[in-house]
Amino acid sequence: MTQMTFARAINSGLRKSLEDDPKVILMGEDIGTLGGVFRVTDGLQKDFGKHRVVDTPLAESAIVGTAVGLAYRGYRPVVEIQFDGFIYPAFDQIVSQVAKMHYRTLGTVKMPITIRVPFGGGIGSPEHHSESPEAYFTHTSGLRVVAVSNPQDAYTMIQQAIRCDDPVLFFEPKRRYHDKGDVDEGLHLPNALPMDTASVLTEGTDVTLVAYGPLVKTARDAATAAADEGISIEVIDLRSLAPVDYATVEKSVRKTGRLVITHEAGQSGGLGAEVAASITERCFYHLEAAPVRVTGFDVPYPYSKVEMHHLPGLDRILDGVDRALGQPNSLSGLEG
Amino acid sequence: MSTDETGQGGTTVGVAAGGTEDHHGSGRNLIQLITPEGERISHPEFDPWVKDIGDEQLCSLFEDLTVIRRIDVEATALQRQGELGLWPPLLGQEAAQVGSARALRSDDFIFSSYRENGVAYCRGVGPTDILRVWRGNASSGWDPYTVNMATPQIIIGAQTLHATGYAMGIQNDGADSVAVTYFGDGATSEGDVNEAMVFAASFQVPVVFFCSNNHWAISEPVRLQSHVQLADRAAGFGIPNLRVDGNDVLAVMAATRVALDRARHGGGPTFIEAVTYRMGPHTTADDPTRYRDANELEDWAAKDPIERVKALLDRKGLYTDQFQQHIREKADQVARELRAGCIGMPEPEPLDVFKHVYSSPNSWLDRQQDHYARYLASFGDPAEAASQEGAR
Ligand SMILES: Cc1ncc(C[n+]2csc(CCOP(=O)(O)OP(=O)(O)O)c2C)c(N)n1
Numbered sequence: 001m002t003q004m005t006f007a008r009a010i011n012s013g014l015r016k017s018l019e020d021d022p023k024v025i026l027m028g029e030d031i032g033t034l035g036g037v038f039r040v041t042d043g044l045q046k047d048f049g050k051h052r053v054v055d056t057p058l059a060e061s062a063i064v065g066t067a068v069g070l071a072y073r074g075y076r077p078v079v080e081i082q083f084d085g086f087i088y089p090a091f092d093q094i095v096s097q098v099a100k101m102h103y104r105t106l107g108t109v110k111m112p113i114t115i116r117v118p119f120g121g122g123i124g125s126p127e128h129h130s131e132s133p134e135a136y137f138t139h140t141s142g143l144r145v146v147a148v149s150n151p152q153d154a155y156t157m158i159q160q161a162i163r164c165d166d167p168v169l170f171f172e173p174k175r176r177y178h179d180k181g182d183v184d185e186g187l188h189l190p191n192a193l194p195m196d197t198a199s200v201l202t203e204g205t206d207v208t209l210v211a212y213g214p215l216v217k218t219a220r221d222a223a224t225a226a227a228d229e230g231i232s233i234e235v236i237d238l239r240s241l242a243p244v245d246y247a248t249v250e251k252s253v254r255k256t257g258r259l260v261i262t263h264e265a266g267q268s269g270g271l272g273a274e275v276a277a278s279i280t281e282r283c284f285y286h287l288e289a290a291p292v293r294v295t296g297f298d299v300p301y302p303y304s305k306v307e308m309h310h311l312p313g314l315d316r317i318l319d320g321v322d323r324a325l326g327q328p329n330s331l332s333g334l335e336g
Numbered sequence: 337m338s339t340d341e342t343g344q345g346g347t348t349v350g351v352a353a354g355g356t357e358d359h360h361g362s363g364r365n366l367i368q369l370i371t372p373e374g375e376r377i378s379h380p381e382f383d384p385w386v387k388d389i390g391d392e393q394l395c396s397l398f399e400d401l402t403v404i405r406r407i408d409v410e411a412t413a414l415q416r417q418g419e420l421g422l423w424p425p426l427l428g429q430e431a432a433q434v435g436s437a438r439a440l441r442s443d444d445f446i447f448s449s450y451r452e453n454g455v456a457y458c459r460g461v462g463p464t465d466i467l468r469v470w471r472g473n474a475s476s477g478w479d480p481y482t483v484n485m486a487t488p489q490i491i492i493g494a495q496t497l498h499a500t501g502y503a504m505g506i507q508n509d510g511a512d513s514v515a516v517t518y519f520g521d522g523a524t525s526e527g528d529v530n531e532a533m534v535f536a537a538s539f540q541v542p543v544v545f546f547c548s549n550n551h552w553a554i555s556e557p558v559r560l561q562s563h564v565q566l567a568d569r570a571a572g573f574g575i576p577n578l579r580v581d582g583n584d585v586l587a588v589m590a591a592t593r594v595a596l597d598r599a600r601h602g603g604g605p606t607f608i609e610a611v612t613y614r615m616g617p618h619t620t621a622d623d624p625t626r627y628r629d630a631n632e633l634e635d636w637a638a639k640d641p642i643e644r645v646k647a648l649l650d651r652k653g654l655y656t657d658q659f660q661q662h663i664r665e666k667a668d669q670v671a672r673e674l675r676a677g678c679i680g681m682p683e684p685e686p687l688d689v690f691k692h693v694y695s696s697p698n699s700w701l702d703r704q705q706d707h708y709a710r711y712l713a714s715f716g717d718p719a720e721a722a723s724q725e726g727a728r
Binding site: 060 | 450469473523622690704
């Protein structure tokens with residue numbers, strides 16, 4: 001076990017992948033000499049050379065579009081989109097090309113492309129630097145979407161994503177990049193939890209609280225705070241957003257009878273809606289209350305002085321937990 | 337996969353191909369009217385375009401350059417003191433911004449990137465308004481229609497399409513104003529910029545593409561973006577181009593006037609490459625020592641856009657004690673205004689989060705706003721709620 005930051009853990013996982021497979025190739029803006037604006041790729045170009053760790057021109061559509069060609073040629077490109085808000089120029093290549101190529105070619109052409117995206121808010125950035133675009137991609141068939149929440153997962157899941165023959169959108173919560181945690185770099189990948197599996201972080205009996213990426217820490221803190229008030233929360237880190245591991249969530253909700261889902265992305269058409277609907281279908285007779293969503297608002301990501309209102313915090317999550325439990329909450333007395 | 341990092345050469349016209357020289361200011365068509373030593377040199381083709389710039393105007397340009405640098409220094413300091421979230425310094429690029437902006441008519445419309453704060457100043461945007469966005473207090477600092485300048489664009493190159501569309505509108509309206517768009521050298525790699533040039537050329541609309549080649553896109557040198565001089569890219573789209581010493585305020589003004597004149601008279605788009613240098617970091621979050629050679633900075637410091645005008649004024653006997661004092665007072669006053677305006681900016685209200693998403697009621701959002709208002713009210717003190725929420 002080694003203590004390292006989230007950013008370092010991804011760096012270490014990337015390094016391992018570059019060592020293990022000569023077909024792995026990293027591309028992105030500023031990832032070489034600078035080591036990425038978050039230093040996630042720090043030192044990799046120095047050690048693996050400019051042909052394996054490639055500083056690209058400023059062209060997101062080209063970064064992803066050329067990865068398609070490299071994948072055709074048998075490479076496993078790992079591309080970095082510098083910030084969440086800059087993925088849209090590449091959107092067409094991702095949803096029309098990357099996602100559909102395997103289907104289109106009747107399974108003959110594989111697209112083992114990993115698209116790394118620092119995402120989410122809470123770092124006081126200007127416009128386009130704090131987005132949560134995951135729902136666009138979970139809505140697109142052919143893509144796998146994951147969001148990591150801690151250094152150990154970051155280390156293993158980046159390697160799993162790179163080894164996966166399907167394209168993977170790999171969301172990294174940028175406000176957690178400097179958080180430290182234990183990482184077992186010796187962990188044998190086949191022994192690690194599969195990438196498409198959710199994990200139960202704290203066991204509980206009253207409410208199931210589902211989170212992913214940056215809000216996993218907040219959700220755990222909420223569970224700790226709730227425990228002081230005698231409320232037992234089971235926290236689930238979704239990890240995979242497409243597909244969602246419903247078996248794990250379902251099992252928990254059958255036990256607790258109550259579900260709260262939280263994410264930074266806006267509510268409407270978000271992943272919370274999908275989880276609420278699917279769990280309602282699967283567990284209708286086990287639910288004691290309607291699933292509750294605690295999310296960002298349906299607004300463009302706000303300027304930094306008010307972003308803390310948009311982001312679900314511990315208290316807003318607990319207010320949602322109270323709603324699920326039918327206890328006094330901010331919406332008491334309101335219908336629906 | 338590799339990029340030939342020996343520099344840009346290949347099809348470049350003029351200067352020897354292959355060297356990096358062409359990006360350091362001595363390349364083909366590099367229009368210059370004032371040397372780095374402050375000598376006014378004649379240029380038969382471009383002199384006529386600045387013949388109205390007499391002593392008084394020159395002093396006024398010097399004032400702009402100095403004040404803009406002072407705004408930049410002050411804003412950088414405010415960021416270091418935690419008063420601004422971020423700041424993109426324009427140190428070294430003052431002449432490119434002032435020379436072009438002062439060439440425009442007030443009804444010409446600008447679509448810029450985040451770095452053109454000097455252009456905004458020249459358009460009459462108040463210094464405090466320039467800071468609003470960087471402080472995180474608002475999503476835009478000014479009303480685009482009062483100064484005919486769109487709010488700054490962060491998505492690299494997106495604004496070039498907006499300018500081209502605006503110019504299509506000008507053309508349809510039969511007006512003689514011009515749309516001007518500013519972007520960096522890195523931006524020329526983006527699809528948007530290339531698509532903007534396709535439209536601009538196809539429809540021959542009155543738009544000026546003003547590319548500030550400051551040599552770096554964060555850590556990436558310009559040679560990674562292009563193997564020809566940036567100005568030459570325009571030729572492939574059928575767009576006439578000019579390559580100008582971007583640290584020479586007069587030359588930039590002359591070149592911009594040529595482009596504007598062409599646009600106003602139905603001559604269509606022009607691409608200007610202003611060869612300049614970003615002397616500071618990309619933003620206050622950047623560390624240029626990780627990727628940039630200190631000698632390079634030194635070379636460019638010798639071509640400082642302000643020093644050369646100062647030297648020219650000195651040669652002409654205009655750089656008097658009285659003038660210096662006037663400039664100092666003006667810069668001090670703007671700096672004071674900037675600092676007071678920044679610190680005194682009112683804090684936004686929690687429910688401002690919901691403002692301006694739509695221009696008419698939206699039932700989804702109204703419900704969310706109502707619920708959040710109830711949530712805030714459930715705390716005795718709303719300020720306490722705010723301090724407890726989010727970001728942890
Ligand atoms: C579409 C997009 N991709 C990436 C970024 C991140 N980014 C911000 S500025 C920058 C470099 C821009 O360089 P250049 O166009 O030369 O302009 P300069 O900042 O040097 O003025 C990058 C990569 C962005 N803002 N937008």
